[in-house]
Each structure stands twice: as C-alpha cells, then as structure tokens.
Amino acid sequence: MYVAVKGGEKAIRNSHALISEERRGDLEVPELTVEQIREQMSLSVDRVMTEGSIYDRNLAALAIKQAQGDLVEAIFLLRAFRATLPRLAHSLPLDTAKMQVQRRISASYKDLPGGQILGPTYDYTHRLLDFNLALDGMEREQAVVADQGVDPHLPRVADVLNHEGLIEPEQQGAAQEPFDLTRQPMSFPASRDQRLQALARGDEGFLLALGYSTQRGYGGNHPFAGEIRLGEVEVWIQPEGLDFAVSIGDIKVSECQMINQFKGNAEHPPQFTRGYGLAFGHSERKTMAMALVDRALRAPELGESVRFPAQQPEFVLYHSDNVEASGFVQHLKLPHYVDFQAELQLVRQLRQEHQAKQRDKQQAASQGADSAQAPSTASQSQEPNHV
Amino acid sequence: MCKPYSGYNYAYLDEQTKRMIRRALLKALAIPGYQVPFGSREMPLPYGWGTGGVQITAAILGPKDVLKVIDQGADDTTNAVSIRRFFENLAQVKTTEDPRAATLIQTRHRIPEMPLQEQQVLVYQVPQPEPLRSLESSEQETRKMHGYSEYGLMQVRLYEDIARFGHIATTYGYPVMVNERYLMSPTPIPKFDNPKMHLNPCIQLFGAGREKRIYAVPPYTQVRSLDFDDHPFSIQTWPQACDLCGDQHSYLDEVVLDDQGGRMFVCSDSFHCQSRQQQGHLGARQRQEEQAHD
Amino acid sequence: MTEKDWLASLPPPLLQVEDLSFYYGDQVGCLDINFQLYPGEVLGIVGESGSGKSTLLNCLSGHQPPSSGRVMFDHRQQGLVDLFALSEPERRLLMRTDWGLVRQNPRDGLRMNLSAGGNVGERLMAVGARHYGHIRGQAEQWLGRVEIASDRLDHLPTTFSGGMQQRLQIARNLVSQPRLIFMDEPTGGLDVSVQAKLLDLLRGLVRDLNIAAIVVTHDLAVVRLLADRLLVMRQGRVVESGLTDQVLDDPQHPYTQLLVSSVLQV
Numbered sequence: 001m002y003v004a005v006k007g008g009e010k011a012i013r014n015s016h017a018l019i020s021e022e023r024r025g026d027l028e029v030p031e032l033t034v035e036q037i038r039e040q041m042s043l044s045v046d047r048v049m050t051e052g053s054i055y056d057r058n059l060a061a062l063a064i065k066q067a068q069g070d071l072v073e074a075i076f077l078l079r080a081f082r083a084t085l086p087r088l089a090h091s092l093p094l095d096t097a098k099m100q101v102q103r104r105i106s107a108s109y110k111d112l113p114g115g116q117i118l119g120p121t122y123d124y125t126h127r128l129l130d131f132n133l134a135l136d137g138m139e140r141e142q143a144v145v146a147d148q149g150v151d152p153h154l155p156r157v158a159d160v161l162n163h164e165g166l167i168e169p170e171q172q173g174a175a176q177e178p179f180d181l182t183r184q185p186m187s188f189p190a191s192r193d194q195r196l197q198a199l200a201r202g203d204e205g206f207l208l209a210l211g212y213s214t215q216r217g218y219g220g221n222h223p224f225a226g227e228i229r230l231g232e233v234e235v236w237i238q239p240e241g242l243d244f245a246v247s248i249g250d251i252k253v254s255e256c257q258m259i260n261q262f263k264g265n266a267e268h269p270p271q272f273t274r275g276y277g278l279a280f281g282h283s284e285r286k287t288m289a290m291a292l293v294d295r296a297l298r299a300p301e302l303g304e305s306v307r308f309p310a311q312q313p314e315f316v317l318y319h320s321d322n323v324e325a326s327g328f329v330q331h332l333k334l335p336h337y338v339d340f341q342a343e344l345q346l347v348r349q350l351r352q353e354h355q356a357k358q359r360d361k362q363q364a365a366s367q368g369a370d371s372a373q374a375p376s377t378a379s380q381s382q383e384p385n386h387v
Numbered sequence: 388m389c390k391p392y393s394g395y396n397y398a399y400l401d402e403q404t405k406r407m408i409r410r411a412l413l414k415a416l417a418i419p420g421y422q423v424p425f426g427s428r429e430m431p432l433p434y435g436w437g438t439g440g441v442q443i444t445a446a447i448l449g450p451k452d453v454l455k456v457i458d459q460g461a462d463d464t465t466n467a468v469s470i471r472r473f474f475e476n477l478a479q480v481k482t483t484e485d486p487r488a489a490t491l492i493q494t495r496h497r498i499p500e501m502p503l504q505e506q507q508v509l510v511y512q513v514p515q516p517e518p519l520r521s522l523e524s525s526e527q528e529t530r531k532m533h534g535y536s537e538y539g540l541m542q543v544r545l546y547e548d549i550a551r552f553g554h555i556a557t558t559y560g561y562p563v564m565v566n567e568r569y570l571m572s573p574t575p576i577p578k579f580d581n582p583k584m585h586l587n588p589c590i591q592l593f594g595a596g597r598e599k600r601i602y603a604v605p606p607y608t609q610v611r612s613l614d615f616d617d618h619p620f621s622i623q624t625w626p627q628a629c630d631l632c633g634d635q636h637s638y639l640d641e642v643v644l645d646d647q648g649g650r651m652f653v654c655s656d657s658f659h660c661q662s663r664q665q666q667g668h669l670g671a672r673q674r675q676e677e678q679a680h681d
Numbered sequence: 682m683t684e685k686d687w688l689a690s691l692p693p694p695l696l697q698v699e700d701l702s703f704y705y706g707d708q709v710g711c712l713d714i715n716f717q718l719y720p721g722e723v724l725g726i727v728g729e730s731g732s733g734k735s736t737l738l739n740c741l742s743g744h745q746p747p748s749s750g751r752v753m754f755d756h757r758q759q760g761l762v763d764l765f766a767l768s769e770p771e772r773r774l775l776m777r778t779d780w781g782l783v784r785q786n787p788r789d790g791l792r793m794n795l796s797a798g799g800n801v802g803e804r805l806m807a808v809g810a811r812h813y814g815h816i817r818g819q820a821e822q823w824l825g826r827v828e829i830a831s832d833r834l835d836h837l838p839t840t841f842s843g844g845m846q847q848r849l850q851i852a853r854n855l856v857s858q859p860r861l862i863f864m865d866e867p868t869g870g871l872d873v874s875v876q877a878k879l880l881d882l883l884r885g886l887v888r889d890l891n892i893a894a895i896v897v898t899h900d901l902a903v904v905r906l907l908a909d910r911l912l913v914m915r916q917g918r919v920v921e922s923g924l925t926d927q928v929l930d931d932p933q934h935p936y937t938q939l940l941v942s943s944v945l946q947v
Contacts, residue, residue: 182428
C-alpha cells in the first residue's frame with residue numbers, strides 16, 4: 001500500500017546526530033576548545049559578537065564551534081540566546097574620546113595630536129600564505145613595546161574639525177531613552193538610533209557591498225576616513241533612582257568617523273558631514289562600511305536626492321539583517337507542495353486554454369479560406385473558462 | 388547528556404514577552420485584519436520557518452492545551468514535527484493529530500478540512516503579512532493605503548490577470564477583505580481554503596516573525612475574497628478524487644510515481660485522509676490493491 | 682450689463698489662489714500668486730525654467746503645501762475648501778477622482794507594468810468599480826477618444842510610442858471625468874508633428890468635456906493653441922497676465938516682450 005512520505009521524528013533525530021559527527025570531524029585530530037577559538041579566531045569572534053549583539057567572547061566562541069565555523073549561523077545562535085536574556089538597563093553613550101587606544105589612524109591629516117598609531121593591522125602585510133603557520137610549535141614574532149604609553153587623551157578628528165565649525169555637530173540624543181531594535185519593530189521614517197542599531201547588527205557583507213556601491217557612483221558622498229580607532233572603552237550605566245553613573249566594565253570596540261563633503265543648502269551652510277560606524281572588537285571593515293551607509297541614508301535629511309539603493313532606508317534596513325535574510329531565503333527548503341500544486345494546476349489549465357485558442361484560430365482561418373468570408377472573431381468571443 | 392532545553396521558561400518566551408504579544412493579539416482581534424507591529428524576538432528556529440506562529444503559540448499556550456501542528460496540511464512534514472517537538476520539550480504540552488481534539492492548531496499553508504469550532508484557535512505562520520507588498524514596496528506607503536482604504540490597485544492586479552489569462556490567476560495567498568475594512572493576506576494557503584476563513588467560529592491568529600506583524604480574524608467575521616461581479620471568486624476543483632480515501636471535495640496533492648507521467652492524487656490533509664480510510668472510504672488505488680489481494 | 686454684473690452672473694470659481702508663496706529656505710520659489718480659474722477655463726502658466734512655474738504647480742496640485750497663502754477649491758461635496766485643510770485621504774481621493782495630472786514624462790504618470798486597459802481602469806476600480814466587463818468597456822471607449830486602437834487594450838505601455846504613451850496618460854486621467862486637470866509640459870518630449878496632433882486632441886477634449894485645465898509650459902506655441910488666459914512668471918512672480926491673444930500679441934511687460942520675440946513666428 002502507498003504510504004505518504006513521512007518526514008518523521010526519526011529522520012530529524014538522525015540528521016542531528018549526523019551534524020554532531022560532522023562537526024567533530026576526524027577523531028584522530030584533537031577537538032577544538034572554546035578557548036582556542038576565543039583566542040585564535042578572535043576576528044571571527046568579534047564579528048559574531050557584533051552582529052549577534054552580545055559582548056561575550058566565550059559565548060561567541062561557543063557559537064562558532066557549534067556552528068562549525070559558519071559565522072551567520074553562529075550569529076543566529078547568539079541572537080536566539082540573547083532574546084531570552086532580561087533587559088536590565090541601557091548604557092550611557094560611549095565616550096570614545098577616552099578610549100584606551102590600540103590603533104588610531106586618520107586619512108585626512110598627516111599628523112595630529114597624539115599621532116597616528118598603527119596597532120595590529122593586516123593592511124600592510126603581503127597576502128602570501130605563511131606556511132610556517134601550518135607547522136606546530138613555531139615561535140611567534142614579538143612586538144616591541146614602546147618606551148612610553150599612548151596619550152590617554154587623544155582628541156578625535158571630528159572634534160578637531162568641530163572647533164572650526166567645519167563639520168556638523170554631533171547630535172545629542174541621550175535625553176530620551178534610545179530606541180531598542182531588539183524589543184521594538186522597525187518603524188519608518190527610521191530615527192538615527194534605529195538606523196545605527198540596524199546597521200551595527202547588519203550583515204558585514206551586505207553593508208560592505210552597499211558602501212562600495214556608494215563609492216562607485218551609486219550615491220557618492222566623497223568620503224574621507226576621518227578617523228578609525230580601536231581600543232577599550234568604559235561602559236557606564238545610570239541606574240534608576242541614582243543620580244550618578246556606574247561603570248560596569250570595559251569593552252573593546254572599533255569606531256569609524258567618515259567625513260563627507262557637503263555643499264550646503266538653504267538650511268545648512270557648506271560643511272563636512274558625518275557617517276558613523278561602531279562595532280564590537282576589531283571590526284574595521286564593518287565600521288567603515290557602516291559609516292558609508294549611515295551617511296548615504298542621511299540623504300533626505302540633508303536635502304540630497306534619493307536615487308540609489310544605499311540611500312533608501314526601507315531597502316537597506318529591511319534587508320541588512322542576516323538572521324532574517326538567511327532564514328527567509330532558506331525557508332524555500334520547506335515544503336511548498338500545496339502552493340506548487342495550485343500553480344501546477346493553473347499552468348496546466350492556461351496551457352489547455354492556449355491550445356484551445358490556437359485550434360479555434362486555425363479553424364477560423366481554414367473556414368475563412370473555404371468560404372471567403374470575413375475573418376471570424378472566434379478567438380475573441382470565446383468565454384474564458386473558470387476554475 | 389544535559390538537555391539543551393533546561394533553563395528556559397515555560398514555552399520558551401519569558402512572561403514579559405508573552406504579555407507583550409498577548410497585548411498585540413488583543414489589539415489585532417479588536418481591529419480585524421489590521422497588521423499590528425510587535426516586538427518580535429529571535430527564536431531558536433530560523434526566520435521564515437514559523438517564528439511568528441511559534442511566538443503566538445508560545446504566548447497563549449497553557450498546560451491544559453492540546454496542540455496540533457501541521458505544515459502543508461500534514462502532521463508529519465519535517466517542520467511540523469520540529470515545531471511540535473519544540474513545544475513538547477519546552478511546555479510538555481499534549482499533542483494530537485486530530486483537529487477536533489486540539490484546542491490550538493498551528494498551521495502553515497493550509498486550513499484543516501474538518502470544520503473548526505468555537506473555543507479553538509488556529510495560528511497561521513505568515514511569511515509576508517503585507518498583501519500590497521508586491522504592488523508597492525514602501526512600508527510607509529502601504530500603511531497609508533490601509534489607513535485610507537485605498538485598495539483599487541489590488542483590484543487592478545486581478546483585472547490584469549483576467550485581461551491576460553481570461554480569469555484571475557492567483558492560486559494561493561489570494562487577497563481577502565476582512566470585515567469590509569482591511570485588505571489581508573490569508574498567508575500562502577491555497578484559495579481553496581479561503582471560504583473556510585469566512586464566518587469561522589474559531590479564532591484565527593496570524594504571526595509574521597521576520598516582518599514583526601500580528602493580525603487576526605475574530606470568530607464569525609466576514610472574510611471576502613476579492614473578485615469581479617462578472618468574474619466571481621471560485622476555488623480549485625479536481626477531476627480526480629483522492630486515490631487513497633476517495634474524497635472528491637478535499638485539496639489534493641499530486642504525488643509523482645515515476646518519470647513516465649505516472650502520478651496519483653492524495654489528500655493534502657493527512658489526518659482527514661486517514662480518518663476517512665478508517666471509516667471505510669476507499670480511493671481508486673486502495674480498491675485496486677484490495678482486488679489484487681483477493 | 683456692467684462688468685460687475687457680468688462677473689456676478691458667472692459660476693463660482695473652481696480654483697481660487699490667494700497670496701500663495703513658497704520658499705526654499707530663504708530662496709523664493711514663488712511669491713504672492715493670486716488668480717481664479719473658472720469651470721471649463723484653460724489657464725497657461727509660462728516662463729523659463731527656474732521661473733517658479735513648477736513650484737507653483739506642485740502647490741496647486743496639492744503635492745506641496747505653500748509657505749503662506751491658500752489654494753481654495755470648489756469641492757463637489759463640501760463647496761469652497763482650503764486644499765491643505767482637507768485631510769490627506771480626502772486630498773488623495775480628490776487627486777484620483779475630480780482632478781487629473783498629466784506629467785511631462787509619461788513614465789511618471791503611467792504604470793508601465795500594467796496593460797493600457799489596466800492603466801485606464803485604475804481610477805474606476807479605485808472608487809469601487811467591480812464589473813470587469815464594464816471597466817473594460819469604459820477603458821476601450823476612452824482609448825478610442827484618445828485615438829488608440831482598441832486592439833492595443835491589453836498591451837503594455839512599453840510597446841507604445843511616446844505620443845501614444847502621452848495619449849494613454851490623458852485617457853487614464855480623464856476616465857474619472859475630472860473637472861480640473863493639471864498638465865506639466867504635456868508635449869515636452871515629443872516630435873513637432875506629434876506635438877501638433879496631441880495639442881489638437883487635447884484642445885478638442887477639454888472643450889468637449891468642459892474640463893478646466895492648468896497648463897505649465899515654457900512653450901508659447903502650446904499655450905497659444907490651448908489656453909484661454911495666461912500668467913507669465915519670472916523669478917517666482919507673475920509679471921503679466923491676461924487673455925492669451927492679448928498677452929502674446931501685445932505684451933506689456935519687457936520680459937514678456939522678450940519671451941514673445943524670442944519665439945519664431947509661424
């Protein structure tokens with residue numbers, strides 16, 4: 001007797017067992033530890049923390065291990081975990097001017113107070129595979145420690161420009177509680193806090209491509225990398241009922257202030273404008289892309305015409321989240337038998353009707369030839385069939 | 388091995404979130420067909436796989452409930468199994484395949500063939516809550532169109548179908564007017580199921596997790612499928628009956644048997660089909676097999 | 682009959698513009714515009730680009746609230762109302778029923794992915810028409826009036842020539858039998874011979890249907906053929922107004938004189 005395909009609990013259970021096996025790989029090879037991932041895959045950890053919206057290196061490393069190194073899947077794991085956590089407070093705006101800087105560069109000034117600090121970067125490496133890394137126990141290079149520490153107060157480039165009024169002032173939005181994208185749905189027109197949150201959580205690849213598109217003429221803003229800095233900043237919260245703020249610890253962040261040309265309009269004099277990017281850990285590419293897109297999205301507010309994808313808030317913000325995108329694209333794997341059946345039936349019917357029409361046309365043509373009468377309108381007068 | 392579900396609240400979501408969702412549900416029931424934005428959470432299953440429906444079910448599920456989960460009309464499709472197991476593990480809820488025994492039915496793409504009753508809740512998984520989205524991509528604009536009841540464009544789409552094909556060529560996700568006020572997407576159920584929404588005694592709830600919208604059709608509410616006076620709405624029919632249970636009035640799935648065009652048609656609603664067979668209704672294939680045994 | 686008596690015997694104006702000004706920041710878009718438009722009357726607004734005529738059109742057609750002043754409209758149900766005191770849904774309804782807007786580029790005024798019939802039928806369906814056969818019949822009739830063959834009814838506008846697209850746009854606007862239609866450079870992108878044909882058609886339609894129209898253009902030949910009265914705009918202000926023939930044949934303002942003399946007489 002025919003039995004309909006059973007998806008079945010057993011198949012699912014077996015599939016789970018199989019991924020567990022695949023994840024472990026060859027048993028001859030020692031198992032990766034979460035600590036190893038945390039310490040040696042730190043840039044992956046940083047990306048997963050940023051787009052997963054939790055600052056926790058151990059959880060991010062665990063998610064990467066569990067997802068077999070699939071970062072989008074790891075981000076999803078962190079997000080789903082995050083959704084179950086209580087929301088206790090929101091922090092005060094980070095004061096990145098007080099950052100303990102590990103890296104700080106500006107592309108708009110040759111030198112500036114505090115100097116250019118290269119820090120750790122792949123920028124000037126030659127991208128040659130280093131086969132030494134494939135060997136065990138190779139001694140690592142040691143960086144030379146400077147005689148004196150980094151100046152604890154490095155003014156930000158944007159602040160330097162601000163003194164002259166050459167750049168638009170930073171918006172102070174701290175008075176009311178910031179929008180929380182993890183608790184409220186996006187609404188349009190999207191305020192800046194909504195936008196920046198969505199971009200910070202947004203997929204690095206998507207933002208990179210959009211930022212790139214603005215450089216290639218799909219919404220150019222003549223950007224300069226005003227300043228990129230990486231380092232530890234203190235997080236402060238102001239508990240309800242207290243009139244002073246409390247420090248709850250340090251986090252490592254990357255920040256990018258993109259400076260963009262702006263010709264001015266009736267309301268604003270010519271001035272540089274800002275695009276802003278911020279991410280957990282060392283996530284430079286992400287923050288730069290984010291800053292470009294942030295600026296592009298400000299087109300309407302600055303009176304620029306909105307012509308390109310990167311300038312359209314609904315397009316960018318609705319499609320930047322890789323947890324949403326990945327889920328919906330992959331939901332096409334779910335059965336769609338019912339809808340497919342409906343379409344199948346329709347296409348068959350339309351084809352039948354088409355054939356019938358053609359037949360009628362041919363008949364009409366041959367009749368016309370036989371009797372030399374005016375062409376029949378049979379094809380038009382035929383009543384459409386109903387389902 | 389430690390259970391991965393330990394340490395989570397009953398039915399996964401915390402009580403604050405459940406309350407937030409229930410408030411959205413009440414609002415949705417008060418304004419039939421209106422899409423209520425809600426603070427959708429990331430769930431441990433992917434967006435597009437029923438996160439909206441799962442959040443609604445999690446928000447209203449209680450220990451006395453009996454849950455049925457179907458996908459494409461069947462209880463045993465992989466995603467239905469996965470979601471059922473989720474609630475078995477996290478809420479220890481009793482489950483059933485019998486729609487009459489269920490207090491809560493979560494569904495994707497079908498409405499059960501057996502009529503539902505008062506006191507029952509049907510929760511739909513919604514991939515795209517906005518029926519106007521394919522015509523207007525801007526959310527700001529579609530919200531205005533709903534606000535002002537500007538639905539002419541949807542009618543124009545149906546007009547174009549008839550102009551091109553001779554009849555309306557929308558077969559699933561067929562747009563409906565709820566209570567003569569809001570245009571609503573019935574989710575990708577086949578239009579065959581649209582009439583079941585009309586004046587249904589049960590509560591119909593719709594959850595779109597990724598799009599962060601909830602909407603509802605309260606019991607005994609008018610649900611009208613859009614059409615033209617001279618091209619009235621009609622549902623799918625089949626020349627065949629179900630090959631297993633012989634039903635001539637249920638929605639059929641086509642099962643391909645070989646690559647020579649061999650196929651059979653069986654009920655999409657697996658429970659409906661099985662119970663008919665148990666009652667002694669036999670389809671053409673079953674009868675053949677019985678004769679072969681004789 | 683004195684002129685006063687004669688004015689009093691006229692029907693009330695359809696559109697009454699009072700001290701309308703619009704500023705872009707501190708830049709003048711248009712300044713202190715006053716005029717009245719009567720049912721069935723065609724008003725031409727001419728000027729070079731940058732003269733403020735498009736800004737004025739945006740305010741008049743309800744797309745841009747003026748910085749000051751009012752646009753009063755003789756609403757079918759409510760009588761004389763301030764356009765911008767209407768609620769947004771009321772204004773949107775007005776725009777797709779009693780008003781029409783013919784844009785310079787038919788691509789902006791048509792739905793290029795809908796058939797000609799769908800384009801014309803949209804306004805009917807927007808106000809509740811639900812009989813396919815009737816909608817189609819009306820669409821066909823309107824296509825006929827703008828001289829588009831009925832066998833093009835199911836074709837997409839992308840398959841139409843520029844002149845046909847513009848005629849389709851006109852049919853799409855007229856199907857709801859509006860009392861007022863705005864036209865923004867209606868012959869803008871067309872060849873001279875096609876322009877002449879379109880103007881001829883338009884003139885016939887507004888006369889036959891007794892539609893009032895406001896035609897914004899830089900092309901004096903267009904208003905010569907279509908408009909009863911003219912406003913000449915320069916730097917946001919109306920510098921001269923009057924009957925079309927009077928303004929064009931005996932211009933008083935130096936700018937109008939310049940404008941008229943710069944056109945080759947034919």
